[in-house]
Amino acid sequence: MAGRRICAGYYRRYDGKVVYVISTATDDDTGEETIIWTAYPFAETPKYYTSSKKSFCAFAEMDGERKAKYKRLMNMKVSAAAIERLEDEGFRGPARKRQRRQLEEEYDSREYQQSTTYLAYAKDLCEHYNFDRSKYLLCVKEKRFAAITRSDFAKLKEDLRFLDNALKTVLAEYQDYFRERFVEGLSIRKYAEAHQLNRGSVDYLQKKFFSALALLLKERDEAEGKCRLRKPVQN
Incomplete structure (x- = not known):
């Protein structure tokens, strides 16, 4: 090697x-x-x-x-x-490579609902939102599981719906921030410049948002009696 x-x-x-x-x-x-x-x-x-x-x-x-x-x-x-x-x-x-492969031709090596903490789970959902949504829409359009298993597609769909609903209700105050940062792809620096904020303020806003989303994810699991985190390895 x-x-x-x-x-x-x-x-x-x-x-x-x-x-x-x-x-x-x-x-x-x-x-x-x-x-x-x-x-x-x-x-x-x-x-x-x-x-x-x-x-x-x-x-x-x-x-x-x-x-x-x-x-x-x-x-x-x-x-x-x-x-x-x-x-x-x-x-x-x-x-960056100039040649881009089509999404449907790529193997989805991403694992869903495998974070070790709810805070990591929240970050994972946000940072992969655009890719996950594109993957979901492709599967719906093609009416097939494009480079994803049936079980992972169910997790993907569940997570997208939960995040979208949370942003329309409990986390509505963060909706614009989420759109600019994780849908439009603004970096923390560019978001700060666009809103005339210092970087520390944006870092604090992001920390509050991730913590609030993590709490919702935890409350959902507790209410349903189901853990969507990675299971510990059994010896």
Whole structure:
């Protein structure tokens, strides 16, 4: 695997954890390639890690099965806000390919209702809203499960309806903010400029919104007696 090319983007570790690879670097003394990455969902305070390319490309044993330690998630797209934050930290954003594959031709490697906390669940719904809605509309238009399983489509539909209804009712005060940030794709910086706010104020608004949505997600699960978070691994 030494010749494997590691590109910026999301990767799923063999144990289910998702990470975002930012870039690669070369050790000046040994010439060894190093992978620079951060955990996903992104923390409020950025924390970065490094792994040798040899370790990153290695295999691991999981439940008696040999798996690649990290597998690329082709359909998880980094948001404009995440790119902006990386650039603010001094990292270059991911290179964009000119050729775009059609949505129906892509394999949906995204997992639904697999967050570890309700706050992460709330962030996941918002950051993937445009992709999820496009996927849903494609399936409805084609009258088939386009690059998605029947069970994942049910989760996708359930989450979209819940979020849309929440924004029309309990979270109506955040409706315009959500549209500008997660539908139109404004970064925190551009949203702040458009509304003549400082970045700290927008960060605080986003934190309030995510917390409010997380609370609703938790209350829904408690009312229905169902947990939509990732189940802990049983030993």
